[in-house]
Amino acid sequence: MTILDVQNIAKSFTLHLRGGLTLPVVAGVSFDVAAGECVALGGPSGAGKSSILKMIFGNYRTDAGCILIHDGGTAVDIAKASPREVLALRATTVGYVSQFLRVIPRVAALDIVAEPLRARGVDAADASERAAAMLRRLNLPERLWRLPPATFSGGEQQRVNIARGFIAETRLLLLDEPTASLDGVNRDAVIQFIRDKAAAGTALVGIFHDAEVRDAVADRTLDVRAFAAA
Numbered sequence: 289m290t291i292l293d294v295q296n297i298a299k300s301f302t303l304h305l306r307g308g309l310t311l312p313v314v315a316g317v318s319f320d321v322a323a324g325e326c327v328a329l330g331g332p333s334g335a336g337k338s339s340i341l342k343m344i345f346g347n348y349r350t351d352a353g354c355i356l357i358h359d360g361g362t363a364v365d366i367a368k369a370s371p372r373e374v375l376a377l378r379a380t381t382v383g384y385v386s387q388f389l390r391v392i393p394r395v396a397a398l399d400i401v402a403e404p405l406r407a408r409g410v411d412a413a414d415a416s417e418r419a420a421a422m423l424r425r426l427n428l429p430e431r432l433w434r435l436p437p438a439t440f441s442g443g444e445q446q447r448v449n450i451a452r453g454f455i456a457e458t459r460l461l462l463l464d465e466p467t468a469s470l471d472g473v474n475r476d477a478v479i480q481f482i483r484d485k486a487a488a489g490t491a492l493v494g495i496f497h498d499a500e501v502r503d504a505v506a507d508r509t510l511d512v513r514a515f516a517a518a
């Protein structure tokens with residue numbers, strides 16, 4: 289069952305500070321991802337991997353083509369969706385995990401992790417329990433759970449972010465270097481999260497610079513150089 293169907297998308301950037309110079313990045317990008325499949329985007333720095341991921345999440349506008357996201361009986365073309373529709377998709381269907389935590393002032397780590405479940409109607413006690421289980425798997429010391437992560441170390445903040453990114457069930461999950469700068473034990477925990485998601489039928493698209501992680505989770509790798517814009 290296809291969850292993500294990317295058809296012929298293209299992206300170029302217009303550099304307004306350089307007299308409107310156009311920088312073509314990718315063109316003719318087509319691929320699909322089935323439920324339970326993990327596809328890695330590969331290729332050298334600057335090839336356009338993050339740009340493709342951001343188009344799928346609706347952060348970057350596409351210049352051409354369509355990005356169909358299937359959920360149950362419906363399909364939404366995120367390339368043509370309104371901002372409101374993009375936000376609705378993110379609330380229900382598409383998740384994104386990056387290596388950076390957007391810290392919310394004064395909110396405890398446990399609540400930051402539980403929030404996506406609360407937003408989906410899970411009751412507070414159940415959401416907290418599941419958030420605690422995620423933080424435990426990522427070895428975040430329990431004494432930190434009730435504190436806001438603003439003062440946490442980089443690696444501690446990253447683990448809060450990963451727990452939050454993986455906690456909800458979404459049809460499609462986008463991963464932008466989720467293991468960057470994690471130690472070996474926590475990297476293995478994230479590998480297991482990814483495998484659990486795939487086993488549960490989530491479609492995954494990720495950028496993994498760590499070849500070991502990529503080999504451990506990806507069913508196939510798309511070399512983005514094949515989509516280099518002229």
Ligand SMILES: Nc1ncnc2c1ncn2[C@@H]1O[C@H](COP(=O)(O)OP(=O)(O)OP(=O)(O)O)[C@@H](O)[C@H]1O
Pocket residue numbers: 301311313331332333334335336337338339340
């Ligand atoms: N918002 C932007 N404005 C202008 N140019 C951009 C923008 N985002 C990306 N680019 C350019 O598009 C090209 C592709 O960038 P992108 O981040 O997608 O590559 P990448 O393959 O993810 O690289 P890396 O592996 O280094 O993260 C680069 O030349 C980059 O400078």
